[in-house]
Amino acid sequence: MDFSGATILCLGDIMLDRFAYCAIERISPEAPVPVLLLQRTETMLGGAGNVARNIAALGGNAVLLGLLGVDAAGDEARAKLCGAARIVDAHVASAARPTVCKTRYIAGHQQIMRVDEEQVRPLDCDDEARLIAALDQRLPQADAIVLSDYGKGVLSPAIRKQAIDAARRRRTPLFVDPKSADFRDYRGAACITPNQAELALAAKMATQTDDEVVTAAMRVMREAKADAILATRSDKGMVLVEASGAVHFEAAREQEVFDVSGAGDTVVAVLALAHACGEPLPGAMRLANIAAGIVVGKLGTAVVELDELMLALARERRAHDSKLHSAAEAQTLARQWQSRGLKVGFTNGCFDIVHPGHVAMLAAARRECDRLIVALNSDASTRRLKGPSRPVNALASRAAVIAGLASVDAVISFDADTPLDLICRLRPDVLMKGADYTVETTVGAAEVMSWGGRVALIELIEGHSTSAVIDRLQAAPPAAAPAKATA
Numbered sequence: 001m002d003f004s005g006a007t008i009l010c011l012g013d014i015m016l017d018r019f020a021y022c023a024i025e026r027i028s029p030e031a032p033v034p035v036l037l038l039q040r041t042e043t044m045l046g047g048a049g050n051v052a053r054n055i056a057a058l059g060g061n062a063v064l065l066g067l068l069g070v071d072a073a074g075d076e077a078r079a080k081l082c083g084a085a086r087i088v089d090a091h092v093a094s095a096a097r098p099t100v101c102k103t104r105y106i107a108g109h110q111q112i113m114r115v116d117e118e119q120v121r122p123l124d125c126d127d128e129a130r131l132i133a134a135l136d137q138r139l140p141q142a143d144a145i146v147l148s149d150y151g152k153g154v155l156s157p158a159i160r161k162q163a164i165d166a167a168r169r170r171r172t173p174l175f176v177d178p179k180s181a182d183f184r185d186y187r188g189a190a191c192i193t194p195n196q197a198e199l200a201l202a203a204k205m206a207t208q209t210d211d212e213v214v215t216a217a218m219r220v221m222r223e224a225k226a227d228a229i230l231a232t233r234s235d236k237g238m239v240l241v242e243a244s245g246a247v248h249f250e251a252a253r254e255q256e257v258f259d260v261s262g263a264g265d266t267v268v269a270v271l272a273l274a275h276a277c278g279e280p281l282p283g284a285m286r287l288a289n290i291a292a293g294i295v296v297g298k299l300g301t302a303v304v305e306l307d308e309l310m311l312a313l314a315r316e317r318r319a320h321d322s323k324l325h326s327a328a329e330a331q332t333l334a335r336q337w338q339s340r341g342l343k344v345g346f347t348n349g350c351f352d353i354v355h356p357g358h359v360a361m362l363a364a365a366r367r368e369c370d371r372l373i374v375a376l377n378s379d380a381s382t383r384r385l386k387g388p389s390r391p392v393n394a395l396a397s398r399a400a401v402i403a404g405l406a407s408v409d410a411v412i413s414f415d416a417d418t419p420l421d422l423i424c425r426l427r428p429d430v431l432m433k434g435a436d437y438t439v440e441t442t443v444g445a446a447e448v449m450s451w452g453g454r455v456a457l458i459e460l461i462e463g464h465s466t467s468a469v470i471d472r473l474q475a476a477p478p479a480a481a482p483a484k485a486t487a
Helices: 048-057 072-082 125-141 157-170 196-203 210-224 263-276 281-295 306-317 327-339 356-366 379-386 395-403 420-426 445-450 466-475
Strands: 007-012 014-027 034-047 061-065 067-069 087-089 092-094 100-107 110-117 144-148 174-177 228-232 238-242 247-250 344-349 371-377 410-414 430-434 454-458
Touching: 007 048, 007 125, 007 263, 014 048, 014 072, 034 048, 034 072, 034 100, 048 061, 048 072, 048 087, 048 144, 048 263, 061 125, 067 072, 072 087, 092 125, 125 157, 144 157, 144 263, 157 174, 174 263, 196 210, 196 228, 210 228, 210 238, 228 263, 228 281, 238 281, 247 281, 263 281, 281 306, 306 327, 327 344, 327 371, 327 410, 327 420, 344 356, 344 420, 356 371, 356 454, 371 379, 371 395, 395 410, 410 420, 420 445, 430 445, 445 454
Parallel strands: 007 061, 007 144, 014 100, 061 087, 067 092, 144 174, 344 371, 344 430, 371 410, 430 454
Antiparallel strands: 014 034, 100 110, 228 238, 238 247
């Protein structure tokens, strides 16, 4: 999947998103509120800036157009843009309007409160004129346009009309992430992407059932003279209604939801980028749905990387063995898990004939971490390690059995004599081996500890080994042939 040839113009409210990660240790003696102990702060571009970040993360090219104030928050946002690959900074500096800044306080993966710094008022005439001039200059570069409306005033009626009219003349698809409750404000857009609540407000009708969503979407689509409405429905998936009368449903993907901040930005970014690359709207919706499922599993105003999207597509195609991965896929998975604050564990072995000792060892290993990756020696590697009669079971069979254990989250394989290269690539937080090893004899121990990880030696259950199982099978007398029936 190659998005590198597409350029998306992102026009709208640019914000600065701050995330203050805290610990809660006590309740204040001054009022019944928690006392937050600030541990770290992260800052990133939000609003239209987050749409641009998502496009760039997927390998597309973004042109970001909006306003930033002449203030400290604006300087911080400009610094972010200065170092951003694949994002062209086309913003207009405004002395009349401060930079919109949202600060979210997070404790225990839970948002405790949000503080907004903003001034919402009509756009200054000079700022509007400079935005329109910048829009006219940048439009010829665009394969698609996204209007990111957060209701902060940048998308004035004149700017909306200029963008939509120009897009129509140039046959450039224009997508809107709406804030206005009157979708006629986006008259002529190719696709408007409200969430369920926004659709209900705009249509002035219920949107609880599938039929109600479709009816509401058709109503606002006619009023806005839009080509399509994509309604996002949280845990119920998405509905795409087109002017042709076609209706498409995309079920929500099973996911762990950590933070929904910026999920709408991801949806409209992927939808516009995929469509600009030639994907019909139903196919683009499918990709947007997968991307949304990834991004809500991350903390903060996060983006979806191209390798994450490719991994999710691969797992969807092979749902029956979704735990089996290549090394590259496992590297992406480990990064995703660690970005959520989860501890990734790693262990390895041949696991030729799985017995109760293996099952107990892997269950104990899983208790040492949040996610467990098991690396299996390939058949060739097993032969070099165990001798020419091994493995008894081929790699595919061994992998299927290990993947079937509830304690295991991902299974990969390696052909080398040791898994050292894999360990260095995955950078696990916990490296585990049986207690018949020591830290000094555990391959990769020094490397894992060098990046702050640890080594855990797992107690083994006596009386269980693959070699003993093979010996018993070889020592067993051959079964007697069944007696022949006599007449």
